Amino acid sequence: MPTYVYRCMKCGKFEVSQQITDKPLERCPTCQEPVKRVISGGSGVIYKTNGFYITDHKDKKGSHAAS
Numbered sequence: 001m002p003t004y005v006y007r008c009m010k011c012g013k014f015e016v017s018q019q020i021t022d023k024p025l026e027r028c029p030t031c032q033e034p035v036k037r038v039i040s041g042g043s044g045v046i047y048k049t050n051g052f053y054i055t056d057h058k059d060k061k062g063s064h065a066a067s
């Protein structure tokens with residue numbers, strides 16, 4: 001099952017395992033805010049630390065993408 005990365009304005013990035021036939025999430029399962037799917041792999045888009053969105057908690061789980 002593929003894992004998709006979403007970005008929530010409140011919670012930051014999180015991963016969800018979905019069937020490829022599933023619809024993309026529209027709402028964060030945690031806080032119900034709208035989320036955007038992050039297309040990983042080679043697009044050069046980095047959402048993590050550019051500072052254009054506000055994180056009010058710091059997650060040190062080390063789940064940053066290694067690619």
Ligand SMILES: [Zn+2]
Pocket residue numbers: 008009010011012028029030031032033
């Ligand atoms: Zn959220």
